[in-house]
Amino acid sequence: MFDYLIIGAGFAGSVMAERIATQLNKKVLIIEKRKHIGGNCYDFRDENNILIHQYGPHLFHTSNKKVWDYLSQFTEWEIYHHRVKAFVDGRKVTLPFNLNTLYEVFPNTIAVKLEKKLLDNFEYNTKVPILELKKSIDQDLQFLAQYIYEKIFRNYTSKQWGKSPEEIDEAVTARVPVFIGRDDRYFNDIYQALPKEGYTKIFERMLDHPNIKLLLNTDYKEVANLVDEKFYLFGNEFKGKVIFTGMIDELFSYRFGQLKYRSLDLKFETLDVESFQEVATVNYPNNYDFTRITEFKKMHPIKSNKTVILKEYPQDFVIGKNIPYYPIFTNEEKSKYERYKEYAADLTNIILLGRLAEYRYYDMDDIIERALVTFERLSREDNE
Structure with missing residues (x-):
C-alpha cells in the first residue's frame, strides 16, 4: 500500500512526505507519536485568541532563499525581528x-x-x-x-x-x-518572519495530499519494528524506504547505550495584564531556576487584556517522562553516536533525518534544507 514509511511529523518528516507525494507521486504513511502534527513547532490559539507555541518559542530565520521560497508555498508571513534581553x-x-x-x-x-x-x-x-x-x-x-x-x-x-x-x-x-556591531536583533539572517496563521497551518497544508496518510497518537513500535535489519509494518516485511526522524538509539534498541539529551519543563502562565515585558524573550542567566521567559503576544500581536508567558526549566531527558529537545554534545556522546551511525550505514532502506536521528542541533531552516537535499538524492535514485 505504501512506498515510504515516515516516522515523525515534524519538519523533517513532513517536508519529505510533501516532496515524495507531490513530486514522485508515491504513497506515504506517516506515524506520529503525538496527537498532533508539527512536532515541536506545533502551535494553537488559546481561549484568549493568543497564539501559543506549545513546545517553546520557534523563530523562523534563514539566509537560504531556497528554504524561504519552499516554505512560502504554505504560508503568508509576518515580518518579525526577534529581540532578546538578559536580566543582569x-x-x-x-x-x-x-x-x-x-x-x-x-x-x-x-x-x-x-x-x-x-x-x-x-x-x-x-x-x-x-x-x-x-x-x-x-x-x-x-x-x-x-x-x-x-x-x-x-x-x-x-x-x-x-x-x-x-x-x-x-x-x-x-x-x-x-x-x-550595533544590530540589536537576535538574528542577522536575510529572511526573518513568523507564519501569519502559525506553524500548524503550514503542516496542515504540507500534508493535505491524497498520497499521504497520517497515523497520529501512535508509537511506531505499536505497528512497525526492526528485526534482523529488516523493517516490518503491520506484521509484514516493508519493502519500501523508511525515513526515521526519532531517536537513533531507540530505533536500534539502545544496543550501544542510551544517548543523552536535555529536556525542558515548560510552565505557562496566563496573566491579567496587557503586557508583561518589553521584548518577546528575556533571559535569566544568573537568577532563578528558569533560563528565560517568553511572552507570546510580543511575537504575535493581538488586542487582549490578558497575556501568556512561558518559563523554561531545563532538565535531563528521562525516557517515558519528558521530551528529548537537545542532544548533549560531549566527546563521550559523540563517540557513542558514531557507533550508531556506522551501524545504520549498512541499512540501505533506512534514512536517518533530523535532530534526534542524526544527533545534531538543527535550526528549522537547517532541517528543511537537509530534507530538501535528502529528497533530491532520493529523487535521483528513484529515476535511475
Whole structure:
C-alpha cells in the first residue's frame, strides 16, 4: 500500500512526505507519536485568541532563499525581528552582547575604550564566540570576556545543559557570540518572519495530499519494528524506504547505550495584564531556576487584556517522562553516536533525518534544507 514509511511529523518528516507525494507521486504513511502534527513547532490559539507555541518559542530565520521560497508555498508571513534581553545585576540588557550593550553595563569612559579595542581586533558586524574572546592577550579584552562569561554565559549554559561551557562542544557555545556591531536583533539572517496563521497551518497544508496518510497518537513500535535489519509494518516485511526522524538509539534498541539529551519543563502562565515585558524573550542567566521567559503576544500581536508567558526549566531527558529537545554534545556522546551511525550505514532502506536521528542541533531552516537535499538524492535514485 505504501512506498515510504515516515516516522515523525515534524519538519523533517513532513517536508519529505510533501516532496515524495507531490513530486514522485508515491504513497506515504506517516506515524506520529503525538496527537498532533508539527512536532515541536506545533502551535494553537488559546481561549484568549493568543497564539501559543506549545513546545517553546520557534523563530523562523534563514539566509537560504531556497528554504524561504519552499516554505512560502504554505504560508503568508509576518515580518518579525526577534529581540532578546538578559536580566543582569538587576537590569535588562541587550542580547546578543554587542557594542550597544557595552554602554548599558559599563560607565561611558570604559565602554568607549572597550569598543575601540574590539574594533581594533575584530571586523565590524562579525560574531566572536565568547570562548574565543577569552583567549585574547589584551588585558582589557580579557576583562570584557570574563565579564560576559560570568554575567551572561557561564551560568545560563550550566542551567541549559547541566554542564560547564568547557564541557560542551564548541559548535554549541559558538551559538551565543559577542556581536561586533550595533544590530540589536537576535538574528542577522536575510529572511526573518513568523507564519501569519502559525506553524500548524503550514503542516496542515504540507500534508493535505491524497498520497499521504497520517497515523497520529501512535508509537511506531505499536505497528512497525526492526528485526534482523529488516523493517516490518503491520506484521509484514516493508519493502519500501523508511525515513526515521526519532531517536537513533531507540530505533536500534539502545544496543550501544542510551544517548543523552536535555529536556525542558515548560510552565505557562496566563496573566491579567496587557503586557508583561518589553521584548518577546528575556533571559535569566544568573537568577532563578528558569533560563528565560517568553511572552507570546510580543511575537504575535493581538488586542487582549490578558497575556501568556512561558518559563523554561531545563532538565535531563528521562525516557517515558519528558521530551528529548537537545542532544548533549560531549566527546563521550559523540563517540557513542558514531557507533550508531556506522551501524545504520549498512541499512540501505533506512534514512536517518533530523535532530534526534542524526544527533545534531538543527535550526528549522537547517532541517528543511537537509530534507530538501535528502529528497533530491532520493529523487535521483528513484529515476535511475
